[in-house]
Amino acid sequence: xxxxxxxxxxxxxxxxxxxxxxxxxxxxxxxxxxxxxxxxxxxxxxxxxxxxxxxxxxxxxxxxxxxxxxxxxxxxxxxxxxxxxxxxxxxxxxxxxxxxxxxxxxxxxxxxxxxxxxxxxxxxxxxxxxxxxxxxxxxxxxxxxxxxxxxxxxxxxxxxxxxxxxxxxxxxxxxxxxxxxxxxxxxxxxxxxxxxxxxxxxxxxxxxxxxxxxxxxxxxxxxxxxxxxxxxxx
Amino acid sequence: xxxxxxxxxxxxxxxxxxxxxxxxxxxxxxxxxxxxxxxxxxxxxxxxxxxxxxxxxxxxxxxxxxxxxxxxxxxxxxxxxxxxxxxxxxxxxxxxxxxxxxxxxxxxxxxxxxxxxxxxxxxxxxxxxxxxxxxxxxxxxxxxxxxxxxxxxxxxxxxxxxxxxxxxxxxxxxxxxxxxxxxxxxxxxxxxxxxxxxxxxxxxxxxxxxxxxxxxxxxxxxxxxxxxxxxxxxxxxxxxxxxxxxxxxxxxxxxxxxxxxxxxxxxxxxxxxxxxxxxxxxxxxxxxx
Ligand SMILES: Nc1ncnc2c1ncn2[C@@H]1O[C@H](COP(=O)(O)OP(=O)(O)OP(=O)(O)O)[C@@H](O)[C@H]1O
Ligand SMILES: [Mg+2]
Numbered sequence: 001x002x003x004x005x006x007x008x009x010x011x012x013x014x015x016x017x018x019x020x021x022x023x024x025x026x027x028x029x030x031x032x033x034x035x036x037x038x039x040x041x042x043x044x045x046x047x048x049x050x051x052x053x054x055x056x057x058x059x060x061x062x063x064x065x066x067x068x069x070x071x072x073x074x075x076x077x078x079x080x081x082x083x084x085x086x087x088x089x090x091x092x093x094x095x096x097x098x099x100x101x102x103x104x105x106x107x108x109x110x111x112x113x114x115x116x117x118x119x120x121x122x123x124x125x126x127x128x129x130x131x132x133x134x135x136x137x138x139x140x141x142x143x144x145x146x147x148x149x150x151x152x153x154x155x156x157x158x159x160x161x162x163x164x165x166x167x168x169x170x171x172x173x174x175x176x177x178x179x180x181x182x183x184x185x186x187x188x189x190x191x192x193x194x195x196x197x198x199x200x201x202x203x204x205x206x207x208x209x210x211x212x213x214x215x216x217x218x219x220x221x222x223x224x225x226x227x228x229x230x231x232x233x234x
Numbered sequence: 235x236x237x238x239x240x241x242x243x244x245x246x247x248x249x250x251x252x253x254x255x256x257x258x259x260x261x262x263x264x265x266x267x268x269x270x271x272x273x274x275x276x277x278x279x280x281x282x283x284x285x286x287x288x289x290x291x292x293x294x295x296x297x298x299x300x301x302x303x304x305x306x307x308x309x310x311x312x313x314x315x316x317x318x319x320x321x322x323x324x325x326x327x328x329x330x331x332x333x334x335x336x337x338x339x340x341x342x343x344x345x346x347x348x349x350x351x352x353x354x355x356x357x358x359x360x361x362x363x364x365x366x367x368x369x370x371x372x373x374x375x376x377x378x379x380x381x382x383x384x385x386x387x388x389x390x391x392x393x394x395x396x397x398x399x400x401x402x403x404x405x406x407x408x409x410x411x412x413x414x415x416x417x418x419x420x421x422x423x424x425x426x427x428x429x430x431x432x433x434x435x436x437x438x439x440x441x442x443x444x445x446x447x448x449x450x451x452x453x454x455x456x457x458x459x460x461x462x463x464x465x466x467x468x469x470x471x472x473x474x475x476x477x478x479x480x481x482x483x484x485x486x487x488x489x490x491x492x493x494x495x496x497x498x499x500x501x502x503x504x505x506x507x508x509x510x511x512x513x514x515x516x517x518x519x520x521x522x523x
Contacts, residue, residue, distance in 0.1 A: 048418060074420035086415030088408045099408050102401065103420040151420060 001026045001186055002047070002078070002155055007056035007066075009039075009046050015054070016042050017210045024155060029177065029187040031201035031218065033194050033231055039210040040190045041083050044159050047188075048080035049073040060155070075103050077154030081161060083190075085144040089133030093124055096132045096143050100150030110150060117146040120176055138169040145176070156180070157188040162196075174200055194231040198222045206231075239494055241373050246490015247483060248379035251386035252448055254482025256441030256459060257466035258390055258475055259434035265473015266410040267431045269319055270334040273341035275456035275463060276348075277307065277435055278442030282451050283348060285443045286357050295361055296443045297381070303439040311435025314340075315428045341456065348453035356450040378447040385444045389437060390479050396433075397475065406430045410473060458502065465509045471519035 002024040009017040016039045024030045034040050045051045047058055049070035058066040065073050070080075088096050097117060101110035118125040121142040127135060132143050141161055148156060158177070162170035170193055178200045181187055191197035198204060198218045206214040206227065214221065221227050260274040281303055285296025318340075319333060326332035366377035397403040405426050408416040417423055445451070445459060466485055470477030485505070492504055 050414065050417065069422070070417040071420045071422045074418065080418050082414060082418060086412050086418065088411045088415060090411055091404070091407060095404055098401075099404055099416070099419050099421070102405060106420070107401070147419065 001061060002188070003057070003059040004043075004047065005057045005059075007043070007046065007058065008054040009042055009051060009056075010054050011042075015210070017046070020056070020207075020210075020212055022205055022212065022215075024186060024188050026186055027181075027184065028203060029181050029189060029201045031194075031197040031204040032188065032190045032207060033197060033204060034207035035231075038207045040207060041159055042210075043207070044080055044082070044157050044188070044190060047073075047157065048078060050080075050082075071103075074151060075105075077152070079148045079151045079153035079156055081144050081148045081156070081158045083159040083163070085140050087132040087140055087143055087147070090131055092129055093132055093135070093143055094128040097124070097146050097150050100147035101152075103151065106150060106152045109152060113150050113152065117149050120149075120179070121146055138165050138172075141165065141169075141173060145173070149180075153185065155186045155188065157190075159190045160192055161189075162191060162193050170196060195222075237372055239491070242490040242494045243487060244370075244373045244375060244490075245379055246486045246488070246493070248375070248383040248486070249448060249489060250483035250486020251383035252441070252444040252482075253462050253466055253485055254479045255386035255389050255437060255444050257463045257470070257482055258393065258478040259437030259441065260463050261467045261470065261473055261478045262393075262437075262475070263431055263434040264330070264467065266406060267315070267319075267427045267434070268329045268333075269315075269337070269431060270330045271337045271434070272334055272460060273337040273344060273456075274435075274438050275442075275459040276341040276344040277310070277438035278445060278459060279451055279453060279456045280344060280348065281307065281439035281442030282359075282446035283352055283357070285446055286359055289359065289361065296359065296446065297385075300385075300440065300443055303443075304436050307439040308432040308436040311432035312428055314435065315431040319431070320424065320428075345453045345456065352453065354452050354454070356452045357446075358450050359446045361447070382444040382447045385440055386479075386482070389440045390475060393433070393437070393475055402426070402429065461502065461506055461509065465505055465512070468509065468512055468517075468519055474519075477519065 004020055004022040007017055007020040008015065020043060032040055032043070042051065046053055049068050049072065053066050056066065057064060060076055060078055065076060088099065097114060098110060101107050101113060123139055124142055124146055127139060132140060135143065145161065161173050174196045177187055177189065189197055189201065198221060201218040203216065204218050204221050205212050256278055260271060263269045263271045284303060285299050288294040288299040289296055318336060322332050322336055323329050363377040368375040368377065368380065397407055405416065405421045408419065409421060409423055409426050413423060462485065466478055466481045469484065470481030489501060492501060496504065
């Protein structure tokens with residue numbers, strides 16, 4: 001579904017991704033793990049069009065999307081829940097969600113999708129009138145995921161959705177992702193909660209200093225001694 | 235004295251409406267699109283001339299000319315944003331500063347164009363309702379004041395409904411509050427910003443017609459209007475429509491009150507002084523939350 005090949009990305013003159021190779025197949029949850037500053041966020045930003053690659057190809061459903069503007073990539077069904085959530089703080093929860101369905105195809109389905117988001121996150125239905133900026137961190141993350149779902153993603157990319165959340169909430173978010181995947185959603189997940197991410201993922205990639213250093217089935221990586229000591233603290 | 239004060243407060247409030255509608259687009263452009271359009275009031279004066287021209291050439295009241303001017307000014311704004319401002323944005327680090335210089339030049343060009351077309355003679359708009367008055371209790375309200383105020387209420391009300399109720403309006407607010415989040419929601423930032431900018435320029439046409447109902451104007455007038463506009467926008471908070479509305483009314487009231495106590499010629503001095511004090515005390519604006 002998503003094929004990233006030989007991807008090189010730089011901030012001005014500082015290159016941070018080197019020859020990245022990554023694939024996400026339809027129906028999978030793929031985890032991307034790596035320490036701070038490894039380049040995870042940069043990779044997602046490049047896939048969603050917020051950054052332009054120096055070199056390399058990104059194909060989604062057999063079409064090249066590298067270098068397209070974000071709204072165009074969004075229209076093709078690649079939806080990115082960014083690090084820090086990027087909600088509209090002085091707009092209501094409901095307005096944040098509706099804006100996720102800004103594009104015509106999604107807009108036509110928005111009432112139906114809203115029902116589905118409320119079923120996943122009943123808390124949002126209670127808080128629908130509140131400004132997004134006044135919500136707790138966990139609720140904001142629900143809005144961010146809800147807004148992405150409103151766009152009817154074919155591929156959902158999440159950048160550290162559990163950052164700064166209490167363990168219960170982290171677990172709840174992971175459960176939702178697993179449930180979405182069970183209903184057919186393809187997911188690319190960046191997470192610091194390596195254990196939980198590997199628990200729900202089918203496959204995983206490890207990125208270090210801008211290069212993919214390992215990849216394979218999630219079980220295999222979970223059992224790997226080097227991974228266990230570096231990322232799982234075991 | 236008391237009667238005089240009531241009279242001045244009333245006309246001050248109505249003038250405030252005109253100032254609000256003159257300012258709201260400038261505030262939008264600055265807040266939402268980060269363009270400091272110091273030619274904003276040159277567009278307003280252009281609209282004042284076009285209204286004047288429509289009346290004296292063809293006998294069409296400026297109010298009736300507005301429905302034609304609005305889309306024309308909108309397209310002018312769209313063209314300006316697409317051709318000039320986006321090109322500047324690609325090169326500049328500080329868009330506010332770069333566009334200020336750019337639009338200052340544009341303002342000079344427009345002023346000279348208007349000088350050539352219409353001479354430096356001050357114009358007075360004489361409409362069918364110029365001399366009409368309305369008695370409300372002891373206070374006399376002049377029809378042009380009331381109409382200017384009505385234009386402001388309709389325009390700012392429509393902008394507010396657009397921003398609160400329509401998908402496009404919400405997209406504009408989204409781009410303003412969180413551009414990255416907006417882009418990731420499928421909003422085309424360039425397109426939405428250009429539309430918002432076009433609307434901002436279109437409101438300058440309303441502001442210009444409203445002001446021409448109240449004051450004489452000539453091509454250089456745009457600079458003195460710009461002082462009012464800066465004052466209103468700083469007071470109301472950059473980008474806030476309701477802030478502009480409220481601040482316009484406050485400045486109008488101040489103009490009204492000060493006209494009772496100080497000579498008219500000092501009016502601009504007082505307002506400019508107020509602007510400086512305001513910038514020193516609360517540069518983020520009085521009404522900004
Ligand atoms: N705006 C920027 N300008 C310059 N360099 C940047 C910028 N953003 C990130 N970098 C650098 O790029 C590298 C990769 O950063 P990135 O944010 O992609 O890492 P990450 O894996 O997401 O890290 P984290 O776990 O902290 O979120 C880092 O060395 C970082 O310092
Ligand atoms: Mg990151």
